[in-house]
Amino acid sequence: MHVAVLAFPFGSHALSLVDLTLKLARVAQETRFSFLNTEKSNSSIFLAARATLPDNIKAYNVADGVPLNHVFSGDPIERVELFIKEAPGNFKTALDLAVAETGRKISCLMTDAFLSFAGSIAENLSIPWIPVWTPVPHSLSAHIYTDMIRQRYANSIIHDCSNRVELEDQTLDVPGLSEFRIGDLPAEVLPPRDAKETLFSCMLGQIRYTMPKVDTLVMNFYHELYPEPLLKDLKSKFSNLLNVGFISLSLPPPSLPPSTEDVTGCLSWLDGQKAKSVAFISFGTVVNIPQSEIEELAEALEVSGNPFLWALRDSMSYCLPSGFLDRASTHGKVVPWAPQIQVLAHSSISVFITHCGANSVYESIANGVPMICRPFFADHKLNARLIADEWRAGVRIDGGIFTKTGVLKSLDLILEREQGRGIRSRAQDLKELVLKASAPGGRASQDFKTLVENDHHIGVTHLVW
Numbered sequence: 001m002h003v004a005v006l007a008f009p010f011g012s013h014a015l016s017l018v019d020l021t022l023k024l025a026r027v028a029q030e031t032r033f034s035f036l037n038t039e040k041s042n043s044s045i046f047l048a049a050r051a052t053l054p055d056n057i058k059a060y061n062v063a064d065g066v067p068l069n070h071v072f073s074g075d076p077i078e079r080v081e082l083f084i085k086e087a088p089g090n091f092k093t094a095l096d097l098a099v100a101e102t103g104r105k106i107s108c109l110m111t112d113a114f115l116s117f118a119g120s121i122a123e124n125l126s127i128p129w130i131p132v133w134t135p136v137p138h139s140l141s142a143h144i145y146t147d148m149i150r151q152r153y154a155n156s157i158i159h160d161c162s163n164r165v166e167l168e169d170q171t172l173d174v175p176g177l178s179e180f181r182i183g184d185l186p187a188e189v190l191p192p193r194d195a196k197e198t199l200f201s202c203m204l205g206q207i208r209y210t211m212p213k214v215d216t217l218v219m220n221f222y223h224e225l226y227p228e229p230l231l232k233d234l235k236s237k238f239s240n241l242l243n244v245g246f247i248s249l250s251l252p253p254p255s256l257p258p259s260t261e262d263v264t265g266c267l268s269w270l271d272g273q274k275a276k277s278v279a280f281i282s283f284g285t286v287v288n289i290p291q292s293e294i295e296e297l298a299e300a301l302e303v304s305g306n307p308f309l310w311a312l313r314d315s316m317s318y319c320l321p322s323g324f325l326d327r328a329s330t331h332g333k334v335v336p337w338a339p340q341i342q343v344l345a346h347s348s349i350s351v352f353i354t355h356c357g358a359n360s361v362y363e364s365i366a367n368g369v370p371m372i373c374r375p376f377f378a379d380h381k382l383n384a385r386l387i388a389d390e391w392r393a394g395v396r397i398d399g400g401i402f403t404k405t406g407v408l409k410s411l412d413l414i415l416e417r418e419q420g421r422g423i424r425s426r427a428q429d430l431k432e433l434v435l436k437a438s439a440p441g442g443r444a445s446q447d448f449k450t451l452v453e454n455d456h457h458i459g460v461t462h463l464v465w
């Protein structure tokens, strides 16, 4: 068997896919796994944390689609657009190389579900396509029901003259999404500005046509975490909806080489803090926080006196108020990068101030840490609604942006108030639920077993743990 895994190389999408590949490669040792991704993404995910690959995985670099001497306009979506434009051809070139090198035909295509064109590649090769949906299932539903949403809520979505999209706080009458508002949806689900689709929105738009045709869909989620109507609706569309659990947490925490382990000293600093006392702040790999909000957040942290650990990328640290680092050094630490999985698992962490990227949310839930949510774009707002209203394991920041009073209020609510006790205990309950589902015999483990044995596309006939 030769499984080709195709990654979407932006944000933190590739993380879950590489971990799923590692997990599969351990149990399907006779199968060859070729992991196709851009050089930039490959080097960050493989070099950073998961340096040692089993012999049956090889990473292949796929061209990123950026023309030679290209001058970037500064639009963050530009790299994504250039990649998508050439992606089918570039993946095909890398697939041919993997076949030539191994002497094995591809037997199964496993891809990030965002790559909706992968279904045609699989069809041309007459092999099965197994898409993997890495964000929360609610966003898959939003993409599947794009037509219904655009038609039904056309009047609630107003493009003003500056092209800003105004959204009404109207609940969605869409299967499985009745707790959500139009304003929570990813931009690509809504009618495009100027009626112009980007290549990215077109690719995601195809999901509603291509995905319902697949037999097996892998979800980076737990059966137990769905609201019943959403689960029922998705199950009616996919005969094999496999919720294998939070993929990037299904392996032991990434072991960094000793020389780089905890280079920023986060874990040793946390060792010196009281149990459940520290607020951890991190905004993933993509979001750029407006300077004014960094200042407000910093002021709140200074005034509150609550211990904090803040992972703030170097590109944004100049926004901190002058003298903040010195003044806050008595109770806080700011680093450019934190080993987040280990940090959230540390007993000193009390709350996570997050942008609500899917991986951050999963890492927080898996460790029973309640969240203060400041969502920005993409799936962040759906995730924030899920955390605050459905799971009740956190709160959204007042007014939607960081203000000094809003941050102080949220910290006080989660850490001190009676309402916070409920939120903290709900986060713990979710952790227990996830642990149970991931244990051998648990629902997520059963679904992983089904994936591995499923018609033997992965090369294992009977999985023995």
Ligand SMILES: O=c1ccn([C@@H]2O[C@H](COP(=O)(O)OP(=O)(O)O[C@H]3O[C@H](CO)[C@@H](O)[C@H](O)[C@H]3O)[C@@H](O)[C@H]2O)c(=O)[nH]1
Pocket (backbone or CB within 6 Å): 010, 011, 012, 013, 015, 134, 135, 282, 283, 284, 285, 286, 287, 311, 336, 337, 338, 339, 340, 341, 356, 357, 358, 359, 360, 361, 363, 377, 378, 379, 380
């Ligand atoms: O100092 C840091 C900061 C981040 N991380 C890790 O980086 C990942 C960040 O992932 P995520 O929380 O998903 O944030 P983004 O990188 O911003 O995520 C992009 O990709 C996600 C997964 O599809 C989407 O949900 C988001 O919308 C999109 O912004 C997590 O695993 C973190 O543990 C660290 O280890 N240390």
